[in-house]
Amino acid sequence: MQILFVNNDGGGFADQIEIDPGTTVARLFEQRLPGRKAEDYLIRVNRQPASADQMLQAGDRVTMTPTKIEGARIAR
Amino acid sequence: MPLKHLLCAARRLQAAWQAPAIQAAREAERALDYLHGCHQGLNRAGRVATKPVEHQLSGVVPALRRDVLARVRALERAAHHARHCLEQPPVAAPDATALLAELRQLQDEFGNLEVNLRTQTITVTTEAITLEDVSLGPFAVHFSWCHLDLTEPIQSFEVLALEPHPASTNDQVTHPHVRNGKLCPGDATAPLRKAVEQGRLADAFCLIRSVLSHYNSASPHVALSAWESEECHDCGRGMRLEEQCYCSECDYEFCTDCTGVCATCDADRCHGCLTLCSLCGLRLCGRCCRTSAFSGRECCAKCLRTCGSCGARVASDELDAERQRCPLCPEAEAIVMGPLVPAITDTLPI
Ligand SMILES: [Zn+2]
Numbered sequence: 253m254q255i256l257f258v259n260n261d262g263g264g265f266a267d268q269i270e271i272d273p274g275t276t277v278a279r280l281f282e283q284r285l286p287g288r289k290a291e292d293y294l295i296r297v298n299r300q301p302a303s304a305d306q307m308l309q310a311g312d313r314v315t316m317t318p319t320k321i322e323g324a325r326i327a328r
Numbered sequence: 329m330p331l332k333h334l335l336c337a338a339r340r341l342q343a344a345w346q347a348p349a350i351q352a353a354r355e356a357e358r359a360l361d362y363l364h365g366c367h368q369g370l371n372r373a374g375r376v377a378t379k380p381v382e383h384q385l386s387g388v389v390p391a392l393r394r395d396v397l398a399r400v401r402a403l404e405r406a407a408h409h410a411r412h413c414l415e416q417p418p419v420a421a422p423d424a425t426a427l428l429a430e431l432r433q434l435q436d437e438f439g440n441l442e443v444n445l446r447t448q449t450i451t452v453t454t455e456a457i458t459l460e461d462v463s464l465g466p467f468a469v470h471f472s473w474c475h476l477d478l479t480e481p482i483q484s485f486e487v488l489a490l491e492p493h494p495a496s497t498n499d500q501v502t503h504p505h506v507r508n509g510k511l512c513p514g515d516a517t518a519p520l521r522k523a524v525e526q527g528r529l530a531d532a533f534c535l536i537r538s539v540l541s542h543y544n545s546a547s548p549h550v551a552l553s554a555w556e557s558e559e560c561h562d563c564g565r566g567m568r569l570e571e572q573c574y575c576s577e578c579d580y581e582f583c584t585d586c587t588g589v590c591a592t593c594d595a596d597r598c599h600g601c602l603t604l605c606s607l608c609g610l611r612l613c614g615r616c617c618r619t620s621a622f623s624g625r626e627c628c629a630k631c632l633r634t635c636g637s638c639g640a641r642v643a644s645d646e647l648d649a650e651r652q653r654c655p656l657c658p659e660a661e662a663i664v665m666g667p668l669v670p671a672i673t674d675t676l677p678i
Pocket residue numbers: 560561562563564565582583584585586
């Protein structure tokens with residue numbers, strides 16, 4: 253099934269992706285941001301806060317945004 | 329915020345996003361028109377240039393060839409520009425429904441939202457931010473949707489400290505990564521550009537908040553460790569907090585090189601507020617510095633003596649050592665006290 257996945261880490265990926273039915277928020281996080289800690293991210297499903305074990309539905313809009321980002325002195 | 333107001337804002341935002349898309353489409357159209365014109369011009373010039381060859385008018389050929397070459401080059405440039413325009417991914421302006429959802433999410437994420445239709449700005453306020461024990465206060469993040477520049481979207485944002493605690497060496501630096509109200513997004517640059525491009529306003533504001541909530545010690549405008557630093561009032565050198573010495577006499581901060589200690593009470597004072605005892609040469613603070621009642625010379629308490637006659641405190645080298653009298657007293661004694669003293673002393677042994 254397809255969901256809209258927005259990863260605001262790195263380059264800012266936003267696209268439809270294919271996931272297995274029954275995929276939870278935590279599972280998607282592991283797949284998409286391996287090695288990262290979920291507590292360092294703002295995770296929203298359909299613009300709402302979501303629990304780790306929430307099962308994703310086809311057509312869901314999932315965003316993951318890091319809560320701490322390194323700023324700079326000069327705009328890159 | 330009332331739904332009607334949000335809806336109106338969403339429609340205005342949509343128009344703002346459509347503007348660059350329309351502009352890009354127009355530019356591509358113009359580039360193709362120009363390319364077409366160049367092509368036609370080249371065709372005409374090419375036909376003319378080949379005729380003299382047929383008629384053996386060799387003298388005219390070089391000039392015509394140059395003309396054709398110039399047109400070929402122009403066509404090349406026009407083709408390059410048209411290709412560039414067409415290669416840009418089409419900007420899909422977000423629809424008003426999506427933008428309305430963005431505004432509502434913003435309200436949820438920040439717990440506050442202001443939309444000003446007149447100034448065309450969206451404002452949210454962060455919570456008070458403290459980085460490495462330096463409290464910087466809350467920040468208002470403004471997004472202005474007039475002249476929206478999708479290639480440099482950070483220019484549409486302004487970050488203003490609401491309870492500013494700027495770096496002491498530069499009051500325009502209200503956050504290690506904010507100067508003159510502009511945030512340097514660092515690692516958030518790419519995702520921020522994508523978010524604004526796609527109209528994901530809530531993501532854009534959250535990304536900015538994430539930069540504000542974190543300190544990158546490798547690239548600050550002013551390092552947090554030097555946030556409270558000041559310039560020495562004497563030599564002007566920048567000092568960190570732990571290097572500063574406060575002089576309570578003149579009420580300024582000084583570096584350790586420009587500060588000394590009072591030899592009498594151990595208090596720190598700037599060099600300007602320390603006086604040298606005119607007799608022993610020790611440094612004295614204003615509180616410990618005394619003056620001779622006779623000459624007004626500045627000296628320490630140890631270098632003052634009391635006149636045995638008038639009780640005045642004078643510099644020790646001004647006192648007649650033998651008679652313990654200040655320079656003002658011998659004559660006065662001779663006139664006023666003179667006759668009485670022998671009479672008293674004469675009677676004592678009896
Ligand atoms: Zn100094």
